[in-house]
Amino acid sequence: MTVECPNSMMQVLLFSVLGPAALGLPALPEPQPHGSQCIQQDCYSLFRGPTPFPTASLACERLQGHLMTVRSSVAADVISLLLSGDGGHSSRLWIGLKLPSGCSNLGQLGPLRGFQWVTGDNQTSYSRWARLPPEPLCGPLCVLVSASGSPEPGEQVWEEEQCLVKADGFLCEFHFPASCRPLTVEHGATAAASVSISYSTPFGARGTDFQALPVGSSAAVSPFGVELVCELRAGDAEARWGREVQGPWDCSVENGGCQHVCNRNAGVLRCLCPADTATQEDRRSCAAPGEHSCDKLCEHFCFRNPEVPGSYSCMCETGYKLASDQHQCEDVDDCMQVPSPCQQVCVNNQGGFECHCHPGYYMVDGECVESVDPCIGTNCEYQCQPLSKTDYRCVCAEGFAPNPQAPHRCQMFCNQSSCTADCDPNKPDSCQCPEGYILDEGFMCTDIDECDNGNCPGAFSCRNLPGSYECICGPDSSQAGTDCDLTNMSNASGDEGGSGDHPISATPGTTSNPSPAGSGHSGVLTGISILSLSLVVALLALLCHLRKKQGSMQAELEYKCEVPDKEVVLQHVNTEQAPQKL
Numbered sequence: 001m002t003v004e005c006p007n008s009m010m011q012v013l014l015f016s017v018l019g020p021a022a023l024g025l026p027a028l029p030e031p032q033p034h035g036s037q038c039i040q041q042d043c044y045s046l047f048r049g050p051t052p053f054p055t056a057s058l059a060c061e062r063l064q065g066h067l068m069t070v071r072s073s074v075a076a077d078v079i080s081l082l083l084s085g086d087g088g089h090s091s092r093l094w095i096g097l098k099l100p101s102g103c104s105n106l107g108q109l110g111p112l113r114g115f116q117w118v119t120g121d122n123q124t125s126y127s128r129w130a131r132l133p134p135e136p137l138c139g140p141l142c143v144l145v146s147a148s149g150s151p152e153p154g155e156q157v158w159e160e161e162q163c164l165v166k167a168d169g170f171l172c173e174f175h176f177p178a179s180c181r182p183l184t185v186e187h188g189a190t191a192a193a194s195v196s197i198s199y200s201t202p203f204g205a206r207g208t209d210f211q212a213l214p215v216g217s218s219a220a221v222s223p224f225g226v227e228l229v230c231e232l233r234a235g236d237a238e239a240r241w242g243r244e245v246q247g248p249w250d251c252s253v254e255n256g257g258c259q260h261v262c263n264r265n266a267g268v269l270r271c272l273c274p275a276d277t278a279t280q281e282d283r284r285s286c287a288a289p290g291e292h293s294c295d296k297l298c299e300h301f302c303f304r305n306p307e308v309p310g311s312y313s314c315m316c317e318t319g320y321k322l323a324s325d326q327h328q329c330e331d332v333d334d335c336m337q338v339p340s341p342c343q344q345v346c347v348n349n350q351g352g353f354e355c356h357c358h359p360g361y362y363m364v365d366g367e368c369v370e371s372v373d374p375c376i377g378t379n380c381e382y383q384c385q386p387l388s389k390t391d392y393r394c395v396c397a398e399g400f401a402p403n404p405q406a407p408h409r410c411q412m413f414c415n416q417s418s419c420t421a422d423c424d425p426n427k428p429d430s431c432q433c434p435e436g437y438i439l440d441e442g443f444m445c446t447d448i449d450e451c452d453n454g455n456c457p458g459a460f461s462c463r464n465l466p467g468s469y470e471c472i473c474g475p476d477s478s479q480a481g482t483d484c485d486l487t488n489m490s491n492a493s494g495d496e497g498g499s500g501d502h503p504i505s506a507t508p509g510t511t512s513n514p515s516p517a518g519s520g521h522s523g524v525l526t527g528i529s530i531l532s533l534s535l536v537v538a539l540l541a542l543l544c545h546l547r548k549k550q551g552s553m554q555a556e557l558e559y560k561c562e563v564p565d566k567e568v569v570l571q572h573v574n575t576e577q578a579p580q581k582l
Contacts, residue, residue, distance in 0.1 A: 031059050034169075035082045036205035038212040043174040044068055044075075045205055046082040046093070053142040053163040056094045056170035057118060063203045067096030068171035069117045070145070071124045079145060079156050079171065092146045094170035098163065099139035115143060130157040145171075174203050176214035178239035180230035183219055186252035195253060196222045215239050224250045228257075234327030235297050246283045247271070257284045299329045319351035344368045381409045415466050417447045436467030 033045035047059065060066050070076055083091060096118035111127035114137070130146070142163040145156040161167070185195050200206050202216040213219070219228045219241065226249045232239040241254055248256030248269045256262035258271035273279050273286035280287055298314035305312060316322055316329035323330045334353040335346035342355035357368035362376060375384035380394035387393060394402055396410035399419060403409045412422055412434040421431035421443050433445035440446040449469075451462035456471035463470050 030063070030204055033172075033203070033205045035085045036201065036203075036207070036210070037078055037081055038179060038201075038210060038214060039074075039078070040212060041176050041179055041214065043176070043201065043203065043205075043212075043214055044078050044082065045172045045174070045203060046169060047172065048169040050166035050168065051094070051170055052166050053094050053098065056167070057096070060096075060170070060172040063172060063174070065172045065174035065203060066118050067094060068173040069096050069119060069124075070126065070128075071117075072126045076126065076128065076156060082171070083147075083156075091168045092144045092148075092159075092161075094142065094144050094167050095158075096173070097143035097158070099137060099141040099160070101139050103138040113137065115141075128155075128157050130159045172203070174214070176202075176216070178232045179212040179214045180217065180239045180241055181212065182210055183221070183228070183241060183254045194223065197253070221249070221253050224253070226250065226253070228254075234299065234325060242282070242284070246281070248284055259284060259286045298327055317351065379408050414445060414447075417466060419445045421445045434467055 031047045031049070034048045036043060036045040038044075047056075051059070057067050068075070068079075070079070079093075097112070097115045098118065099113075099115045110122070111124060112122045113129070116122050117124075137160060140163050141160045143158050144161055144167050146159050147156055182199075183197050185197075196208075198206065198208055198220050199210055199213055200218050200220075201210075201214060213230050215230050215232050217230045219230075220226075221228065226243070228241045228243050228249070230239050231242050233242075242257060243249070248258050248262050248271050250256060251258075251262035251264055251269065256269060256271065260274060260277075261272040263270045263272050271279055271284050271286075277286040279285065297312060300317050300320065301315040303313050303315065314322060314327050314329075319332055319334070320329040321332050322328075331348070331350050333348050334341055335348045340346050341353060344358050344361065345356040347354045347356060355363070355366070357363055360371060361368040362371050363369075374386050374388070374390050374392045378384045378392060378394070380392075382394070382396045382400070384392050385395045394408045394410075396402055396413075399412060399414065399422065400410040401413035403411045412432065414434050414437060418440070419434070419437070421433055421439055423431040423443055429442075431439055431443060433439050436448055436450075437445040438448050447464070447466050449464045451464045451469055455469060456462035459471040460474040461472045463472060
């Protein structure tokens with residue numbers, strides 16, 4: 001079953017894709033979360049406002065995320081936590097679950113009833129449907145969470161809904177490679193009360209209370225005017241707070257960023273390291289000489305500078321370039337070069353690129369050449385014959401013809417009484433003949449005369465053809481397979497003759513075994529044939545007698561029956577018996 005999207009849905013999708021700017025309208029501001037929670041590397045946000053499903057999904061994607069997937073009870077608890085922090089009033093919110101076009105069989109679709117996550121899969125260990133529909137559902141449908149149908153207070157259940165219905169809001173999910181803990185402030189009433197920290201996440205969430213902050217989040221620390229960023233450095237297993245400026249910040253916040261000791265001496269901040277270690281380039285980290293090898297510091301290659309102890313530089317493999325952190329390597333999009341490295345189509349991949357040609361062109365020695373031969377790339381078994389610039393046909397060698405079921409393949413063929421056999425040049429004794437032929441004299445294929453084998457029992461005559469045969473039936477019989485059956489026995493007994501051509505019916509072009517005919521059947525047909533010939537001879541004799549009586553010139557009436565080779569074979573009738581039949 002196919003369900004077509006209504007025009008209104010197409011308009012919503014078109015508006016969502018093009019955006020207000022494409023229609024000459026001012027760009028809409030990014031949606032602001034009304035609440036966010038991060039658990040390790042995953043973050044979730046609640047967005048308010050009447051929104052249909054397609055618009056909600058696009059809004060999450062623009063923030064580098066997607067509509068929320070609720071695969072476990074933990075994710076369900078996050079939704080409850082977000083709602084409680086937003087006032088806890090009743091809401092119907094879109095989540096990332098939808099049913100594509102078509103109908104679903106509820107008894108065979110598992111906990112998600114045929115719905116799929118916006119991530120393209122249907123994996124889950126949790127589902128919370130509000131009710132079981134009385135009949136199979138037909139899409140497109142989308143899912144929202146609501147507390148209105150829940151049997152328990154505060155619990156969210158899932159409801160199916162038309163995707164263009166405007167819900168009260170939606171839930172987005174974001175994934176990051178690592179996260180930082182909130183900044184810690186030195187213990188002490190004076191220090192803690194004087195420091196204020198506000199956070200901002202990459203997906204727009206702002207506040208002072210977070211359980212975790214994803215990589216890319218920033219922290220503004222007042223009254224020191226310090227801006228910090230959660231970052232994951234090359235070679236580090238965990239993300240940490242830092243900044244581009246070298247040296248520590250105030251020691252009361254996150255120990256000034258120092259890995260060991262943050263020291264304030266005469267108003268000067270310094271990070272101190274143990275005696276057997278030294279501060280690194282950022283003047284906050286500590287490491288023993290030679291503790292970090294270049295292999296751990298750089299993604300591809302690392303080279304130390306012997307003139308400056310502890311210094312090094314990173315390099316990347318061909319096709320890559322150093323990232324902004326000067327340690328990681330990122331792919332170079334070779335296809336963006338001007339001029340392009342490819343003549344027609346360039347496809348970039350990790351560390352390199354591939355060149356392709358437009359349809360109708362072929363790669364020859366690294367160049368795209370227009371094809372003037374439609375036979376290029378065909379699978380003809382013998383030869384390909386061009387018919388036009390775009391059309392062709394497969395031809396076969398002499399003695400062979402295209403197979404009707406597979407025109408690109410060839411099979412043996414002969415339309416004469418004898419043809420040369422197909423012999424293996426390496427095995428002269430191994431030869432083959434087409435169907436209906438027999439190997440003769442070692443290398444010749446001779447047609448099998450099926451008429452000599454009695455393949456047309458009860459027929460008026462049998463005609464042999466190259467590779468096959470056909471039966472010619474009499475006027476009082478009809479074709480039945482490869483045999484002739486009597487169809488008008490009453491006329492045969494009551495009438496003495498008839499006129500008209502004998503119907504001819506061809507048999508398949510293969511040698512087959514005829515079905516046996518009964519002796520009575522053949523005897524009746526033979527008697528009819530003899531009686532018909534006798535009547536013809538008698539009429540000829542009477543005509544000659546009348547012409548003699550009138551004194552006409554002596555004329556000799558000759559009855560000739562001329563047929564081509566392998567045509568109708570008539571039984572010879574003793575003409576001396578003809579006068580006795582008159």
